[in-house]
Amino acid sequence: MTDSSPILVVAVVAACLAALLLGLAIGARVRVGRLPRSLVVEYAPRRGASVMGDAVLAGQDRRAASAALLELATTRKVRLIADASSGKRATVAAEIVDDAALTARDLALLEALFGTGHPNHRVRRFSRDARVVGRRIRTLVAWTVDELTRAGLVAGVSSARQVLRSFSWLALVAICIVLLATLVAGAGAPTVIAGVALAVIIAALSVIPSGRSRRFTAAARPWREHLDGLRQYMRLAEADRIRALQAPQTAELLDVPADVQATLGTRAGRFRLHERLLPYAVLFGIEREWLRDLKLDYAELDAASLANLGDALELAHSLFLVADAIGELGELTFAVGDLVDASGGVLEAAGEVFGAIGDLAP
Structure with missing residues (x-):
């Protein structure tokens, strides 16, 4: 026809x-994730920033919880252990480190991921229902947005x-x-x-x-430019990163943890710095490349550097195993199995934690 x-x-x-x-x-x-251009590179998060807050400011809400859980690992508050014994997709156990100083924000994240299965608020087995976990994470992100709004960094949402x-x-x-x-x-x-x-x-x-997309205020611009500078640094080749660390126009040393500052000029110090940036590699979606570089740096460390790393050796090894087991650190929160304390018992959560998140804003 x-x-x-x-x-x-x-x-x-x-x-x-x-x-x-x-x-x-x-x-x-x-x-999504577009940031105002920074004129300098930055090699540490801005002073007072939180990974959850930075994820919102960078438009990376979906990666916020995974990045925040990795921050707990890189700051030695939890230990991540991969378990592939089931023969199916590997799960990750999160073990609370002895004497870990968990903040209200940390506890809120753990409750969002693991829930409270009983009236006494003992954190039990992680829910396998992705919708349940996703709803908890969205609630946590929403409260983070509220804190940023009250801090004058978020102006609202666009329809x-x-x-x-x-x-x-x-x-x-x-x-x-x-x-x-x-x-x-x-x-x-x-x-x-x-x-x-x-x-x-x-x-x-x-x-x-x-x-929905968010509208940011003028006050948020320095924070977002800092994130762009950090992303620029993390995308540089290793030789360029070393030059950036030595350049006077880069981030101030005040933004670097004291234990890292002392050895920043050494290979071990740079490794510790880059290890602590792994949550931001997840946030920026470059965790595969960052892990590959970390593994190469780890393999090149000499005996003296390894001795200087101390407990970072165990952390690095466990992070590499977790990454290899689950394949994608951005999906870390949906691979978590159990949360226990260092003695093997379940974590005693601190009551109604969600009502006490006063420090979520950067």
């Missing part, structure tokens, strides 16, 4: 609409993504109707065009970022 001109026009219009929405969806995806998502769903319905009409009419070319339009609009819906 000969293709009718009206049906062809409608199919072409549908394809153009789908292409436009896909372009807008790609633009929205690209803007642009929601509008784009709604238009895309409407376009999907319309294109399905057009495709059905072309099939009924037996129009060859319009059917092909409508089919392509359907595939494009489905792609657009999959590309649109979840949630």
